[in-house]
Amino acid sequence: GAVVSQHPSRVICKSGTSVKIECRSLDFQATTMFWYRQFPKQSLMLMATSNEGSKATYEQGVEKDKFLINHASLTLSTLTVTSAHPEDSSFYICSARTGQGDLEKLFFGSGTQLSVL
Amino acid sequence: GQNIDQPTEMTATEGAIVQINCTYQTSGFNGLFWYQQHAGEAPTFLSYNVLDGLEEKGRFSSFLSRSKGYSYLLLKELQMKDSASYLCAVMDSNYQLIWGAGTKLIIKP
Numbered sequence: 001g002a003v004v005s006q007h008p009s010r011v012i013c014k015s016g017t018s019v020k021i022e023c024r025s026l027d028f029q030a031t032t033m034f035w036y037r038q039f040p041k042q043s044l045m046l047m048a049t050s051n052e053g054s055k056a057t058y059e060q061g062v063e064k065d066k067f068l069i070n071h072a073s074l075t076l077s078t079l080t081v082t083s084a085h086p087e088d089s090s091f092y093i094c095s096a097r098t099g100q101g102d103l104e105k106l107f108f109g110s111g112t113q114l115s116v117l
Numbered sequence: 118g119q120n121i122d123q124p125t126e127m128t129a130t131e132g133a134i135v136q137i138n139c140t141y142q143t144s145g146f147n148g149l150f151w152y153q154q155h156a157g158e159a160p161t162f163l164s165y166n167v168l169d170g171l172e173e174k175g176r177f178s179s180f181l182s183r184s185k186g187y188s189y190l191l192l193k194e195l196q197m198k199d200s201a202s203y204l205c206a207v208m209d210s211n212y213q214l215i216w217g218a219g220t221k222l223i224i225k226p
Contacts, residue, residue: 034214044160044204044216093160095214108152108160 003027004096006109013084014117021079021112023094029074030096035067038091050077084116119143121217123205128223129195137190137203137220145210151179151190152204154219160204163190192222200224 003026013019023033032051036044048064050056050071058064066088068080077096081088094109120142129135141149148167152160166172166181166188178191190203202219209215 044214046214046216107162111158 004030004094004107004109006094006112008112009110010113010115012115012117015085016083019081019084019114021081021092021094021114023077023079023096023109025075025096025107028096028098030077030098031074032097033071033077034095034097035069035077035079036093036095038093044093047079081114084114086116089114089116119209119215121205121207121215123203123217123220125218126221126223128225129192131195131197131224131226133195134191134193135195135222137192137205137222139188139190139205139217141186141188141205141207141215141217143207143209143215146183147208147210149179149181149188150206150208150214151177151188152206154202154204156202163203195224197224197226 005024005026007022011019034049035047037047038044046059047062047067048056048058048069050069052071052074056069066082068082071077091111091113093111096107123139127135148165150165151163153163154160163177164172164179166179169181169183171178171180176193181188192199200223202221204219205217206214
């Protein structure tokens with residue numbers, strides 16, 4: 001089946017630094033990619049929706065200047081956590097969808113565990 | 118508002134059958150998903166229902182009733198490795214996934 005590659009799987013960084021997370025669809029073109037974060041014992045929370053070649057749509061309460069999303073091609077989306085702080089520590093997951101007509105083709109990356117010291 | 122409800126935790130015995138229920142109220146409906154998530158890992162896709170009825174995939178089955186805003190995930194012949202959280206998610210009219218908080222399933226020998 002289709003594979004979504006997300007890396008790094010784990011990152012530990014110092015407060016104030018920036019961290020980039022990549023999400024790649026390996027064998028299909030993803031017109032839309034979603035970025036989620038999950039706090040311990042809570043559900044996944046949608047952060048933003050990114051469409052190839054256009055600006056990402058952010059969910060209410062998500063700072064677009066802090067969580068920069070770039071979807072430059074049909075196979076790659078990146079999430080950059082700028083000036084990370086300890087409260088940004090979380091599990092970040094991306095998912096990719098091939099198109100609105102194929103609702104079943106929604107695949108998830110393996111996730112990135114971010115720890116900010 | 119949009120809401121997905123599922124039990125917080127369930128316990129079952131190895132080899133038995135367990136049914137995890139999910140009720141939802143969303144702005145539009147473009148399908149309901151069930152995912153399995155082991156601790157520290159990303160969720161993995163289990164099933165997708167967009168029409169009423171039962172979908173069977175091996176030991177796992179998923180049922181949907183759109184008129185009742187209700188779904189369940191049925192797990193048969195439970196194995197210890199089935200211990201995980203099971204997430205119910207509904208895709209709304211904007212193709213956004215609305216997630217439930219997950220049901221932690223504990224399997225006992």
